[in-house]
Amino acid sequence: MNTDTIYRENIMEHYKNPRNYGRLENADITFTGENPLCGDKLVYTLKIDNKILTDIMFEGKGCAISLAASSMLTEKIKNLAVEEIKALERSDILDMLKISIGPVRTKCAILGLVTVKCALDSSEAEGSIEVKE
Amino acid sequence: MSLNTEKIRKDFPILKREINGNALVYFDNASTSQKPQSVIDSISSFYTNSNANVHRGTSTLSEEASELYEGAHRKVADFIGADSIAEIAFTNNTTESLNLIAYSWGLNNLRKNDEVVITRMEHHSNLIPWQQICNKTEAQLKFIELNEDYTLNLEKAEEIMSSKTKLVSAVHVSNSLGTINDVKTLGKIAHDNNALMVVDGAQSAPHMEIDVKDIDCDFFAFSGHKMLGPTGIGALYGKEELMKELEPFNFGGGMISEVDYDSAKWNVSPWKFEAGTPNIAQGIGFGEAVDYLSNVGMNKIYKHEKELTKYALEVLENFEDLRMYIPPLEKLAGIISFTMEGIHPHDISALVDEEGVAIRGGHHCTQPLMKLLGIDATARASFYLYNTKEEIDIFVEALKKARDLFK
Numbered sequence: 001m002n003t004d005t006i007y008r009e010n011i012m013e014h015y016k017n018p019r020n021y022g023r024l025e026n027a028d029i030t031f032t033g034e035n036p037l038c039g040d041k042l043v044y045t046l047k048i049d050n051k052i053l054t055d056i057m058f059e060g061k062g063c064a065i066s067l068a069a070s071s072m073l074t075e076k077i078k079n080l081a082v083e084e085i086k087a088l089e090r091s092d093i094l095d096m097l098k099i100s101i102g103p104v105r106t107k108c109a110i111l112g113l114v115t116v117k118c119a120l121d122s123s124e125a126e127g128s129i130e131v132k133e
Numbered sequence: 134m135s136l137n138t139e140k141i142r143k144d145f146p147i148l149k150r151e152i153n154g155n156a157l158v159y160f161d162n163a164s165t166s167q168k169p170q171s172v173i174d175s176i177s178s179f180y181t182n183s184n185a186n187v188h189r190g191t192s193t194l195s196e197e198a199s200e201l202y203e204g205a206h207r208k209v210a211d212f213i214g215a216d217s218i219a220e221i222a223f224t225n226n227t228t229e230s231l232n233l234i235a236y237s238w239g240l241n242n243l244r245k246n247d248e249v250v251i252t253r254m255e256h257h258s259n260l261i262p263w264q265q266i267c268n269k270t271e272a273q274l275k276f277i278e279l280n281e282d283y284t285l286n287l288e289k290a291e292e293i294m295s296s297k298t299k300l301v302s303a304v305h306v307s308n309s310l311g312t313i314n315d316v317k318t319l320g321k322i323a324h325d326n327n328a329l330m331v332v333d334g335a336q337s338a339p340h341m342e343i344d345v346k347d348i349d350c351d352f353f354a355f356s357g358h359k360m361l362g363p364t365g366i367g368a369l370y371g372k373e374e375l376m377k378e379l380e381p382f383n384f385g386g387g388m389i390s391e392v393d394y395d396s397a398k399w400n401v402s403p404w405k406f407e408a409g410t411p412n413i414a415q416g417i418g419f420g421e422a423v424d425y426l427s428n429v430g431m432n433k434i435y436k437h438e439k440e441l442t443k444y445a446l447e448v449l450e451n452f453e454d455l456r457m458y459i460p461p462l463e464k465l466a467g468i469i470s471f472t473m474e475g476i477h478p479h480d481i482s483a484l485v486d487e488e489g490v491a492i493r494g495g496h497h498c499t500q501p502l503m504k505l506l507g508i509d510a511t512a513r514a515s516f517y518l519y520n521t522k523e524e525i526d527i528f529v530e531a532l533k534k535a536r537d538l539f540k
Contacts, residue, residue, distance in 0.1 A: 007483075007484065007487075007538055012538060012539075015539075016539075036500075037495070038477070038479055038495075038509065038510065039477075039496070039509020040477075040509075063479045063480045064476075064477065064539075065479075104479075
């Protein structure tokens with residue numbers, strides 16, 4: 001079946017069993033990422049200790065790409081230094097997903113990264129961002 | 134079915150394409166239609182043989198181009214039952230046609246406490262212009278509500294209209310729900326209240342016979358690209374007396390009769406609405422497109438799509454975990470909007486695309502309607518004259534694969 005092209009097994013696996021899914025209690029930052037065009041809305045809760053992201057969880061609604069990418073992202077960045085996470089780019093996410101996707105679905109794929117980076121830049125404990133570009 | 138789809142399909146070169154190794158099944162006709170060779174050739178032929186500006190010089194070429202361009206207006210006028218080309222202004226698309234009414238009529242005529250009535254199922258193109266013009270003029274925007282079965286509640290429509298109502302604008306066929314609205318009855322209610330009636334015909338003109346005199350609307354807006362024509366061309370029909378009085382909102386070359394440094398007089402309709410060098414080749418292509426549709430026959434096309442829709446519903450009604458947002462079949466055009474439990478519409482459309490099937494997933498430029506329905510988006514399959522039952526079978530198989538993958 002050529003659905004392997006976008007919906008590879010590991011993406012579907014992450015979609016069906018997302019890692020770090022839920023909401024952290026006593027989070028330092030709670031940030032919501034929204035893509036109003038898709039209706040995707042994911043909430044990320046982060047704990048930061050000594051400039052290291054010690055824990056992260058996410059929850060919400062989205063398509064397979066945005067949820068799987070978020071799941072993979074949380075696995076990748078947990079216990080990384082904040083500066084290291086800030087240095088990540090969209091190409092890192094696409095590499096992680098191991099698929100080639102068009103510009104529309106790229107927005108889904110990077111929703112998590114954009115939101116987490118905004119959260120790390122934020123001086124507030126709570127916030128939200130709309131991914132439009 | 135009375136349409137010879139096998140023959141028709143040969144006229145559309147793109148239908149030979151393969152997508153992801155599969156034959157293209159194009160079910161995104163509500164977004165835009167494919168183009169027959171005759172339309173493609175008409176554009177190429179214009180640039181190859183007759184290219185010049187219109188309504189300018191007295192050269193042979195310019196006269197030829199003007200004749201072709203005016204001829205296209207006549208073809209489009211005849212296609213929807215307009216009396217003359219004074220009733221047909223070419224625009225870029227339905228959106229610009231509706232903005233033309235909003236700016237030219239709305240901004241000049243609406244006053245504080247006047248009311249504009251539209252419906253809950255309008256495309257953004259028939260919502261935002263009125264929303265913005267009402268904000269500017271301090272007029273009120275009112276909405277005709279939906280019934281449970283995704284049709285318009287015309288009884289309530291009557292109740293919300295009064296002498297304050299100055300204009301009613303409604304979509305003829307909803308691009309999101311597929312509902313065919315009774316715009317003729319709505320027009321009567323509007324006229325009983327001395328209000329103008331505007332019809333957004335973007336999804337109706339391509340798929341059913343339109344007689345603007347029978348509908349008795351004051352304005353009718355539609356796009357060329359959804360009815361086999363090129364992009365960048367649309368039309369606004371307006372009753373002749375209205376078009377004569379209406380002030381243009383786009384100013385510049387071609388739309389004037391006499392100009393001084395401090396004043397200008399307008400050309401006659403439709404030219405006063407077509408400032409600047411128009412989309413000449415696209416206009417000519419639009420004329421060719423309506424010729425093609427007329428030759429096939431609009432009633433035949435309507436019946437063909439009805440057959441396809443009926444066939445699709447029979448299969449989809451028993452499809453596990455699938456929900457459709459459609460009115461009863463007799464009021465449904467060739468558009469099926471649906472969601473599937475646990476799968477985002479974007480995933481549905483991406484998955485069926487991998488089987489060669491092009492559908493749309495999204496809010497279909499009706500965000501407020503989606504909110505009203507309590508959803509973010511739907512997947513939408515929309516049919517046209519070149520589609521077949523066999524393609525519906527392929528589509529349904531692709532949906533099954535998608536569902537199985539997400540299980």
